[in-house]
Amino acid sequence: MKNKLVAKIFRDIAEILEIKGENHFRIRAYERASQNIESLPDDIEAFVKEDKLKDISGIGKDLEEKIKEIVSTGKLEYLEKLKKDIPEGLIEILNVPGIGPKTAKLLYEKLDIQDVVMLERMAHAGKIRDLEGMGEKTEENILAGIELFKKTRERLDLKIATEVAEGFVAQLEKLKDVKRINPAGSLRRMKDTVRDIDILISSNNPQKIMDAFTTLADVKDVIAKGPAKSSIRTKDNIQVDARVVGESSYGASLMYFTGSKEHNIKLRQLAIKHGLKLNEYGIFKAERRIAGKTEEEMYKALGLSYIEPELREDRGEFEASLKGALPDLVKIEDIKGDLHMHSTWSDGGNSMEEMVIKSMELGYEYIAITDHSQGLKIAGGLNTHELELKRKEIDELNKKYRDIKILFGSEVDIDSDGNLDYPDSLLRGMDIVIGAIHTGFKQPSSFITKRIIKACQNKYVNIIAHPTGRLWGSRDAYDMDFKEVFKAALDTNTAFEINSFPERLDLNDINSRMAKEAGVKIVINTDSHLAEHLNMMKFGVAVARRAWLxxxxxxxxxIFSKLKLKNLG
Ligand SMILES: [Zn+2]
Ligand SMILES: [Zn+2]
Structure with missing residues (x-):
């Protein structure tokens, strides 16, 4: 799939054109094409082959030629030329949250800021505040943005990491010398962000595996190549390490390279206590290996029952394992429906019917289509009349598709005082109401806490969506008093969401576990804005598993008849 590459190249072009102050319509055309291609569910190469590029909205003759060039050569001459017109670092600056092409242009022209390092220096020196339209607050925001930018560059979100790892595993798996293969590291533990990707392989022919791994099509450069361990960088600059071990120590190595470090330290201490030695090759009694082939036998040799990778953080899993009290973690197959998604009624990209069809493919018994409320103008929130029309369309869909129950709902904005964007008279008529904060993120913790508590107290609100507002790479979670908030949730029978969007994944693992301990119900939703987003449920489930749910x-x-929502009789 080269969709991402094409979308990225077009986005880069739009940004450079904007820095150069070019025609607004040309810029917009590249932006639109980039978005459309990014959200295309099918492979762009198939469009090229079948000569159907013109069917994609926003693609004319000129862009068609450019797409063909990218698909066949992996780059675009036009972009390479454009890049020479501006300093290279300026494009990097655009990746700092809060800095768009206009600001980048201003900073470049007035202060000759050409990269992120200079930007940070100038902001620290207080030079940016004096520029027209900037001020002290903006300068502070830029510094906060730089911090986020640095963090994001060091870590991948779970979706990207999963896709890259799955791609490598799928290709290596085909080699007949590969006996077992697993991603290891924090990805196997399904942490919400991942630094780099580790792949562990068992084989009797490590050299052959290393040769294959370092010459795969996605490899940009080889950082290191050894007889049984190599590191490469992909074309997207993601580091992937692969390591080959023998079959008899595969379980020990998998355990060792899955981590976490804290979990491994405890394991080693436990081994010592039993008079054993534990390392990445196995568990040894004097010189004799007593375990190593599988993780199960490793845990067993230490007197433990098997601990799922998501729990290996030294957060009580040893105590629970010894007591036989490990949780029976939720699985993706347990999810019976998705209660938060958008359609073309607000800012979604697919019709309600398309969302229904995809949900049926996933085997769901029910879904709720929860478009935005009227206050959220940029997201195309619905007014009273539109709500009536949407309700009618849902009734029709329920008649047409008998195998799935479609709930009529809304994601209702919680305003800065904690009031909801629709009156109770409208909320009463909905099957499901989701309360969500989309503005006023910078309020003090006590305000945000009050807003959420007030929303819980509304008798029609079933769920609080993306409760901490975090957006990986652009916004940190806002502060609130979880104890107070969860108490209100419990008192009012309001559920809290784990949002499966990779940038969100909130509540996070720690907060979700707190919610469980407080007795608060959790709901895992995708918040899909496209039908294909419905596939992201697995990331929300991963957070739930890390939270011991x-x-x-x-x-x-x-199942639907047991679904406990305030509004469903
Ligand atoms: Zn939302
Ligand atoms: Zn939403």
């Missing part, structure tokens, strides 16, 4: 802790594991 079981099937019964999660509302949308219930």
């Amino acid at each position: 079981e099937k019964n802790d999660i509302l949308n594991t219930a």
Whole structure:
């Protein structure tokens, strides 16, 4: 799939054109093409082959030629030329949250800022505040943006990491010398962000595997190549390490390279206590290996039952394992429906019917289509009349598709005082109401806490969506008093969401576990804005598993007749 590459090249072009102050319509055309191609569910190469590029909205003759060039050569001459017109670092500056092409242009022209390092220096020196339209606050925001930018560059989100790892595993798996293969590291533990990707392989022919790994099509350069361990960088600058071990120590190595470090330290201490030695090759009694082939036998040799990778953080898993009290973690198959998604009624890209069809493919028993409320103008929120029309369309769809129950809902904005964007008279008529904060993120913790508590107290609000507002790479979670908030949730029977969007993944693992301990119900939703986003449920489930959640802790594991929502009789 070269969709991402094409989309990225077009986005870069739009940004450079804007820095250069070119025609607005040309810029917009590249932006639109980039968005459309990014959200295309099918492979762009198939469009080229079948000569169907013109069917994609926003693609004319000129862009068609450019796409063909990118697909066949992996780059675009036009972009290479454009890049020479501006300093290279300026393009990097655009990746700092809060800095768009206009600001980048201003900074370049007035202060000759050409890269992120200079930007940071100038902001620290207080030079930016004096520029027209900037001020002290903007300068502070730029510094905060730079911090986020640095963090993001060091870590990948879970979706990207998963896709890259799956791609490598799928290609290596085909080699007949590969016996077992697993991603290891924090990706196997399904942490919400991942630094680099580790792949572990068992084989009797490591050299052959290393040769294959370092010459795969996605490899840009080889950082190191050894007889049984190599590191490469992909074309997207992601580091992937592969390591080959023998079959008899595969379980020990998998355990060792899965981590976490804290978990491994405890394992080693436990081994010592039993008079054993533990390392990446196995567990040894004197010189004799007593375990190593599988993780199960490793844990067993230490007197433990198997601990799922998501729990290996030294957060009580040893104590639970010894007591036989490990949780029976929720699985993706337990999810019976998705209760938060958007359609073309607001800012979604697919019709309600398309969302329904995809949800049926996933085997769901029910879904809720929860477009935005009227206050959220940029997201095309619905007014009273539109709500009526949407309700009618949902009734029709329910008649047409008998195998799935479609709930009529709304994601209702919680304003800066904690009031909801629709009156109770409208909320009463909905099957499901989701309260969400989309503005006023910078309020003090006590305000945000009050807003959420007030929303829970509304008798029609079923769920609080993306409760901490975090957006990986652009916005940190806002502060609130979780104890107070969860108490209100419990008192009012309001569920809290784990949002499966890779940039969000909030509540996070720690907060979700707190919610469970407080007795608050969790719901895992995708917040899909396209039908294909419905596939992201697995990332929300990963957070739930890291939070020790079981099937019964999660509302949308219930079959429809048992689904407990305030508004459903
Ligand atoms: Zn939202
Ligand atoms: Zn939403």
